[in-house]
Amino acid sequence: MQCVLLSMPLRYRLPILLLLAAVLSMVFFLPQPSVADEDIQGDQPTIKPPNVILIFIDDLGYGDVGFNGATGPRTPHLDKMAKEGMLFTDFYVGCPVCSGSRTALLTGTHYQRLNMDAVLFPNSQRGLHPNEVTIAEMLRAIGYQTTCIGKWHLGHLPPCLPTMQGFDSYYGIPYSNDMWIDPANKLSEKIVLREGITIEQVQKGHKHMNWVPLMRDEEIIEYPADQTTLTKRYTEEAMRFIEAEKEGPFFLYLPHTMVHLPLAVSSTFAGRTERLIWDAIEEVDWSVGQILQAVQRAGIEEQTLIIFTSDNGAAVGSSLPLRSRKGSVYDGGIREPTVMQWKGKIPAGRICREVTASVDLLPTLAFLSDAKLPSQPIDGYNIWPLMEGKPNAKSPHETYCLLHGPGTVRSGKWKYYPWQEGKHHEDRPRKVKNLSNHPVQLYDTVADIGETTNLAPQYPEIVKRLQIAFENHQADLKANQRPAANLERPPGSLSSDRPR
Numbered sequence: 001m002q003c004v005l006l007s008m009p010l011r012y013r014l015p016i017l018l019l020l021a022a023v024l025s026m027v028f029f030l031p032q033p034s035v036a037d038e039d040i041q042g043d044q045p046t047i048k049p050p051n052v053i054l055i056f057i058d059d060l061g062y063g064d065v066g067f068n069g070a071t072g073p074r075t076p077h078l079d080k081m082a083k084e085g086m087l088f089t090d091f092y093v094g095c096p097v098c099s100g101s102r103t104a105l106l107t108g109t110h111y112q113r114l115n116m117d118a119v120l121f122p123n124s125q126r127g128l129h130p131n132e133v134t135i136a137e138m139l140r141a142i143g144y145q146t147t148c149i150g151k152w153h154l155g156h157l158p159p160c161l162p163t164m165q166g167f168d169s170y171y172g173i174p175y176s177n178d179m180w181i182d183p184a185n186k187l188s189e190k191i192v193l194r195e196g197i198t199i200e201q202v203q204k205g206h207k208h209m210n211w212v213p214l215m216r217d218e219e220i221i222e223y224p225a226d227q228t229t230l231t232k233r234y235t236e237e238a239m240r241f242i243e244a245e246k247e248g249p250f251f252l253y254l255p256h257t258m259v260h261l262p263l264a265v266s267s268t269f270a271g272r273t274e275r276l277i278w279d280a281i282e283e284v285d286w287s288v289g290q291i292l293q294a295v296q297r298a299g300i301e302e303q304t305l306i307i308f309t310s311d312n313g314a315a316v317g318s319s320l321p322l323r324s325r326k327g328s329v330y331d332g333g334i335r336e337p338t339v340m341q342w343k344g345k346i347p348a349g350r351i352c353r354e355v356t357a358s359v360d361l362l363p364t365l366a367f368l369s370d371a372k373l374p375s376q377p378i379d380g381y382n383i384w385p386l387m388e389g390k391p392n393a394k395s396p397h398e399t400y401c402l403l404h405g406p407g408t409v410r411s412g413k414w415k416y417y418p419w420q421e422g423k424h425h426e427d428r429p430r431k432v433k434n435l436s437n438h439p440v441q442l443y444d445t446v447a448d449i450g451e452t453t454n455l456a457p458q459y460p461e462i463v464k465r466l467q468i469a470f471e472n473h474q475a476d477l478k479a480n481q482r483p484a485a486n487l488e489r490p491p492g493s494l495s496s497d498r499p500r
Helices: 002-007 010-028 035-041 076-084 098-107 135-140 199-203 227-244 276-297 358-369 460-479
Strands: 051-057 086-092 145-149 169-172 187-193 214-216 219-223 250-255 304-310 335-341 350-352 400-402 408-411 414-417 441-444
Touching: 051 098, 051 135, 051 276, 076 276, 076 304, 076 335, 098 135, 098 358, 135 145, 135 250, 135 358, 145 227, 169 227, 187 199, 227 250, 227 276, 276 304, 304 358, 400 460, 408 460, 414 460, 441 460
Parallel strands: 051 250, 051 304, 086 350, 145 169, 145 250, 187 219
Antiparallel strands: 086 335, 169 214, 214 219, 304 335, 400 408, 408 414, 414 441
16 A cells, blocks of 8 residues: 555645545544443353352252251251242252253253163163263363262263263262172272271172262272261362362362262261251251351352252152152152352342253353353253343243153143153152042142142143143154263173172
């Protein structure tokens, strides 16, 4: 441009230079967008990616906590958390038993879509495929420190161990505490042996029901694990992690072993109440209190989102006032006591009665941290508008379908079952009287939280709509399944079959 202007006669150069000067001055003095303008235009909240603590209790029922009316166990720390955070009354998990529920929680995807088993055992041959993106993998990709402390239950051998699924470290038992050891797992050179067991016995394939290994990262460090101290040790490990990583951001996944059978508590909580299950619940509540205090001591309350929920309904405790319990797709098996707290971000003392689900946590955390969502389809939605108490925010689930067992659909206040009452094992714990002989079931969960009165005959249009949603969901899962992973057993490994 400079060369062209210099080659022109002066009488042409001067007007062009004056025109350029005028244009540049206009550009220079144009008002620039402010940070506030950009914030209004964007959808992302103007907050620093939060630390995330996800506490996942095993077999804790809807009615096992004070904020849902429990009268046996005392849960003062959880009750305080409910007052200082938001209570979710209609929060659903992805399966009424262990492995399916954890799959949905960590991947935002129904376990059937991933070909996962509802419950894995030490002799199972499959686990969560490493191609699936967990919350830990998603957050670690943007700089989070990640750890899993507690029960894993998504595959106890490579390539499915926590350290192969996005967690920087792992400390806990690889499956439920009522199972046994698989001789294929790697033993630490510093393994602690208990109950008179020798290293030679372990190497020869010793197995015993309810004796499970404690692992650190990918090695067994204690066998059998002292289950009376698990809740205490998990808590202490979590507190150390919080202090070490308080500069953040971090993701702490704390899936407790308790209150799954066999129940066990530390000496401090033994005999504290009339029932062992209540002792165990009170120790879990104590653990929550310790975590909250650790966050407060670290001075990171305003940077930390804490989520508390359970993997399924009660096995020993109470799912009241809901119908049925663990293993059932009635609300007592899949609707869980849930609280979320984030000082200054989640309004205190609020109650959310909209339908939300564990599959929603991954996409919500992706939104809050500005992380990349998995490239493969997931089943959850971002529920941050509900969590922040946005006026008139509604559930993103027009229908929430669950295909475990005979299946169910939740839509607004309605809960639908495409099968006849009393025809499946879900009714047995409740010993229902006056069963409906209608071929399907429909309940108003607001007016009838215990699902006692079948309204299907009165509302055929709703039945038809929800039956179509169920069938469409069923077809979608069948057409878009992804593979689970095959566990890699070292050559020459001894049998992992169930001991007699």
